[in-house]
Amino acid sequence: MGELRLMKGNEALAEAAIRAGCDGYFGYPITPQSEVIEYLMAEKPYDRTGMVVLQAESEVASINMLYGGGATGKKVMTSSSSPGISLMQEGLSYIAGAEIPCVVANVVRGGPGLGDIQPAQSDYFQSVKGGGHGDYRLIVLAPSSVQEMSDFVPLAFDLSFKYRNPAMIVTDGLIGQMMEKVELFDPVPRLTDEEIKEKYPWATNGKPKGKERRIITSLDLDPHRQEEHNWHLQAKYQRIEEDEVRYEMLQCDDADYIIVAYGSSARIAQKSIQLAKAEGIKVGLLRPITLWPFPKKPIHELVEKGIKGFLSVEMSAGQMVEDVKLEVGGQTKVEHFGRYGGVIHSPEEVLEALKKQIIGE
């Protein structure tokens, strides 16, 4: 068993970056995720593993440092909160186009605009539908505990390198700020330059003699070649959709109704389900772990089993509910419930919404 610690979600994410063999973190402070860079600065990872931590001059600079570092085959990472992530969208689009692996964590806060500093889940569209321009996808992981804040860092790096695609960890102020017990995984050493050359022949880390120059770019002015590049990206996204869907189901076997919720909302919904059970209402939880690729198949299977209604619960005005509706395809009732703008719904409010909007009391 690994070392047990009581940590904030943000701290667990930072510690996991060091342990996952991350080569460089570039970030800019913003509430509610500033503990990530604070923890990294205090830990002096350069002394522990040689990992570089740099406070960039802005989020725009951070994401472009990821472009440069990632292009050399290094494991690079940044984190921010909603307004900062918006600033990174141009860079993310370039990184996706240039197929550079990297990890970006978004500790979501209430918006739009500067909004506030309280937890929200209103960046779902931005995360899964492409917040920047062009036809691209991010691999999006949504932790719902401090443990997963730690575990999903190496997972995000693995997926990101496996597919040469940026991966995003989408969480919120609640999970970022709360402390829970976390079992830390054993550290993985950083790759040496030789190992990187061996493992990632695409990386731009110097032209070897007798071989062609390697160029990483998202620019190709020939529309036919650009279309071909897009076909290649789409084929990759299809492979990810086939192989990388992750989700969790709780008490769905004999459920009449299903709550679909991720991250903090999934935790709150678990309590609502306990309260419902005490009242004799059979409701299960489908928790998407990958927001993209979205768990479509489990929804199809639940519809086939004759579920009487789905309640999509998220701290937003209703974003993920669109994807749930798409998969349910009008075959049964789908509704959204959530508080937003930084307000967290209570387990009781979720149960009331289920009764009112789905069961129809």
Next chain:
Amino acid sequence: MTEEIIIAGFGGQGVLSMGKILAYSGIMQDQEVSWLPSYGPEMRGGTANVTVIVSDEKISSPTLTKYDTAIILNQQSMDKFEETVKPGGVLLYDPNGISQHPTRTDIKIHKIEGAKLAAEMGNTKIFNMVVLGAYLKIKPIVKLDNVIKGLKKSLPERYHKLIPLNEDAITMGMKNVLNN
């Protein structure tokens, strides 16, 4: 066993660290724990509160509206949290700084003169440990030696010499808790 607690008072009273020590004590005896602070701008100079859950089972929602126990350390928190205690639950408060005493009759109300006792012990900073001691007397959800282990884990090494003082404060709280 699941114990859902809100600890509320002023920033600087040691509300968050009391919660942290309680959470660490739970880990020391293999329990599941969660610790969720209020982290809004209202914290700066104003009220601070933390939700702590200690359980034998996996914890569902870390954010709650009803609590098994409320530990209340100022009037603003009394106004806000007295009504959130579950019927049959516990409300523990320090009368110092409270003008409106709790009035509910369907919960168990206990008092601890935390600020006064800490001052008598010559160190007002151990106030929160006196209150923690009082709480653990009412609800012994974690063993005292696990609290000491928790203190060791949550305090930086340079403060370890203060652990005996903290232990005394906890004992002081245990001895002096009053039923309303």
